[in-house]
Each structure stands twice: as structure tokens, then as C-alpha cells.
Amino acid sequence: MDDMFAELDTLVSLIASSVDKLKQEFKESGKPVPSIHSTESHPFDTGPISQRFDDALRTVQGACAQLTTLVSPPQLTVANLGFSQYTTACIGVVLKAKVADHLQSKSEGMPISRLAEVTKVDVNKLARVLRLLATKQCFREVSPDIFANNRLSILLVDGSPFSALTKLMSDENYHAGCALADTLLDPVATSSSSPKDSPFSRALRYDGSLWDWYKDVDPEKGERFGQAMIGFSAILKYDSILNGFPWKDQPQGTTVCDVGGGVGHISMHFAKACPQLHLTVQDRPETVEQALQLWNNAEPEIMKEGRVNFVPINFLEESPVKGCDYYFLKSVIHDWADPDCRRILTNVKKVMKPTARLIIHECLIQHVSKDDSEESHFVSTAPKPLLPNYGEGRIFEYLMDICMLGLVNAKERTLREFIALGKDCGLELVKVWDCGLQNSLEFKLANVWVK
Numbered sequence: 001m002d003d004m005f006a007e008l009d010t011l012v013s014l015i016a017s018s019v020d021k022l023k024q025e026f027k028e029s030g031k032p033v034p035s036i037h038s039t040e041s042h043p044f045d046t047g048p049i050s051q052r053f054d055d056a057l058r059t060v061q062g063a064c065a066q067l068t069t070l071v072s073p074p075q076l077t078v079a080n081l082g083f084s085q086y087t088t089a090c091i092g093v094v095l096k097a098k099v100a101d102h103l104q105s106k107s108e109g110m111p112i113s114r115l116a117e118v119t120k121v122d123v124n125k126l127a128r129v130l131r132l133l134a135t136k137q138c139f140r141e142v143s144p145d146i147f148a149n150n151r152l153s154i155l156l157v158d159g160s161p162f163s164a165l166t167k168l169m170s171d172e173n174y175h176a177g178c179a180l181a182d183t184l185l186d187p188v189a190t191s192s193s194s195p196k197d198s199p200f201s202r203a204l205r206y207d208g209s210l211w212d213w214y215k216d217v218d219p220e221k222g223e224r225f226g227q228a229m230i231g232f233s234a235i236l237k238y239d240s241i242l243n244g245f246p247w248k249d250q251p252q253g254t255t256v257c258d259v260g261g262g263v264g265h266i267s268m269h270f271a272k273a274c275p276q277l278h279l280t281v282q283d284r285p286e287t288v289e290q291a292l293q294l295w296n297n298a299e300p301e302i303m304k305e306g307r308v309n310f311v312p313i314n315f316l317e318e319s320p321v322k323g324c325d326y327y328f329l330k331s332v333i334h335d336w337a338d339p340d341c342r343r344i345l346t347n348v349k350k351v352m353k354p355t356a357r358l359i360i361h362e363c364l365i366q367h368v369s370k371d372d373s374e375e376s377h378f379v380s381t382a383p384k385p386l387l388p389n390y391g392e393g394r395i396f397e398y399l400m401d402i403c404m405l406g407l408v409n410a411k412e413r414t415l416r417e418f419i420a421l422g423k424d425c426g427l428e429l430v431k432v433w434d435c436g437l438q439n440s441l442e443f444k445l446a447n448v449w450v451k
């Protein structure tokens, strides 16, 4: 009988002790916990956070969700799970109707009747969409039928890279999600490793990959994807990517090739923080054009200094520029199934000098059960009775995994899978660098010993 509430009590005390740690961190930052009603950002939102903050946050998120599930009737929990696509759909509505834009600078809120007028959406239907989102704490119902922005909804204002990311989620990803079950149950598509067999391509009845679709069907959304990747880095945090690996300690003239670097926004951050690095951004020709525009506008000085260059590539067919000290592949490998990853990594390996390093920067997937394998020790395991992978505290990585399946028929990987991929291509893991939500996996040429 004493143990009747053991799990419940442990979860509550984990929450309490983790909240204490978070309070301490907020106190030390000199900035209070931001109010949900505030539309100002807090330094912790996009700036660096400590390992202690990160662990405590994950624990609170995991434990709160686990506690709620523990005490709730399972029918309700599963029904809420099953309905979650409607949250995405409502995000899609407010993005298209630019609701957050209309509410900007209306801190006292706007009556739904006025919002309906400016968005041209039926007043009752719009109110219901906003009420669902406000119930999820995105938007605020200030008083009955008067809505305002808050800390979450302000991120949906049009034009920012983050809003581009949310559009990608409620558009390309949403279509992909609708076709997931049919694709997985199709006897041919289910075991295909071709990006043409993605749920996204099935949903749009398109005979090609997402990348072909962006190039040939909707270049505007292709451009939006480039912006969305910048928005994605606001979640990963540029400083975590930069500081997780000793980029700042590299000697003068160190050459880094950002393979599949998109518009080069990570390289831009590196170039600003590490003037000793010489960067080459490589991507599809149309993305390289977009990158050049961005850099010429944003960083004319670095362009003039010649510290960065841009070289188009099809990394499935060609090797990147030869002889760099580092080849950096961030969020690239997760876009491809194993056979294509082997092509990409082999193409990189061909141009690596003996001292070169390949840095694969990705999420690491963990099993949801206890895992005693050697590789599992590189990733932190949650305290009991949390799910070993922190459950809801790390849900982003698992949503990303299904997003990869949905958009490009690919995947996030476990460390064991990365090691195996490297081995197939003559590459050996040297070290795992913890960079928060993602990790930098350092590989060298296998069977090469360099002092």
C-alpha cells in the first residue's frame, strides 16, 4: 500500500527539484521567468543555456507529460493524441489568415468580429480555431471573444524564418502526414528507400522527390524551405552548434566545407564568430543562388574579404571541394535513406586528406526502453521513472524522425546506425560532441593514424 503512489510521488519530486534548478538559472540570468502574456523574447529563448538548464527542462517536460498520462483515463489520452492533427490544421489557418500579424501592436486584444472582417474568415469559425489554440496557450483570449498575441503566437507573424518553418509544418508536412498510413501499407512503397516514394510525393501525386518538386513545381516554396531552415536553427540555437564543437579553437586558415549548407546560415554564424575559418558552402545550384543573395545583402564585408565561397554541387553524384580540414554536414544525412547516405559519404570520403574530419551534425535517436549497448552511453538517459529517452522531454527528435519519413522517405538515426553508415564508407567515429538538441559526430578516415 505504501508503494501505491510511488511513481506519482517520484514524478512530482522530480518536477519540484527540476523546477528549483530552473528557478536558480533564471535568477542567475537576472531575468525573471517570462509571462506567457509577454510578446518580448527572453535571452534563454534563442541564446545559450547551460547543461543544467537543459537537463532540468527536459525532465520537467517529460515528467509533467508522464504524470498527466498516469492519472488520466487512457481513452481521453489516446483521443487527444488522435486529434492532434487539428492543432496543426488550426496553425495553418492562422498563418494563412495572418491572424498574428493583425494582432500585432494590439496588446489589449482585438474583438473577434473585427478579426473576422480583416481576415475574411467566418466569425464563429475563426473564434473556434483561436479558442483551440488559446487553450494550447498559443494566443490569449483576453476576455470573451477578444483575442491577443502572446509569447507563442507572436512567432507566427509573417516574414520571419520561424514563421516559414511553421508554414512548412502546416503545409508540406501536413500533406505528408495525411498520406503516411497509405504509404506504409503500400506493398511496394513500404520498403522503398527512394525519396520519390515519400508520403509527401504520394499526397501530391508527384513522381519525384521533395527537392525535384521545389525545383520544378514550386520554387517559391523551395525558397521558403531555405528560410525555414534558418527558423529551425532558432530551435537548435546557433550558439549550441558553434560552442558544442571547438570551432573557435581552430587555427588561422582552417578550411571548412559546409556540404548541403542550404543558404549558408550556419556558415554565416561560424564566419562571424570565428574569423580564422575559411568556409565553402555547397548546395544545389538554385540554393547557392539564394545563398549568394542573402550573403551579399547581410555580410558584404565577409564576402569582400573572400572568407567564404559558394560552389554548387549534386552531392549524390559529385565530391565536395577537395582537401578541406573539415567537412560539415548538418541536417543532411537525415534527409536520405541508407543507400543514398552511402553515396554522399563516399563522395566526401574521396576528397578527405588523412588529417581531415567529417562532422555529421544531427539528432540522435534513443530507444524508448533501457539500452545497455556501448553506444547508448554517449547519450544521457533520463532518471527513473521517466522513460529512458525523457519521453515528451525529447519528443522533438522523434517528430523530426517522422517528418523525415513523411517528406523525403528518410530518417533520424541512432548512434549505432551512424557508426555503421560510417563504417560502410571507410569512416570511423572519433567523438560525439554534445550540442543540445543535436550532436556533432566527429569521424575520421578509418585505418589512418595521424599524430
Ligand SMILES: C[S@@+](CC[C@H](N)C(=O)[O-])C[C@H]1O[C@@H](n2cnc3c(N)ncnc32)[C@H](O)[C@@H]1O
Residues within 6 Å of the ligand: 211, 229, 230, 259, 260, 261, 262, 263, 266, 282, 283, 284, 287, 313, 314, 315, 316, 329, 330, 331, 332, 335
Ligand atoms: C535539411 S537542409 C539542411 C541545410 C543546412 N545544412 C541546415 O542545416 O540548415 C538539406 C539541404 O540539402 C540540399 N540538397 C538536397 N539535395 C541535394 C543534392 N543532391 N546535392 C546538394 N545539396 C542537396 C538542400 O537544398 C538543402 O539545402
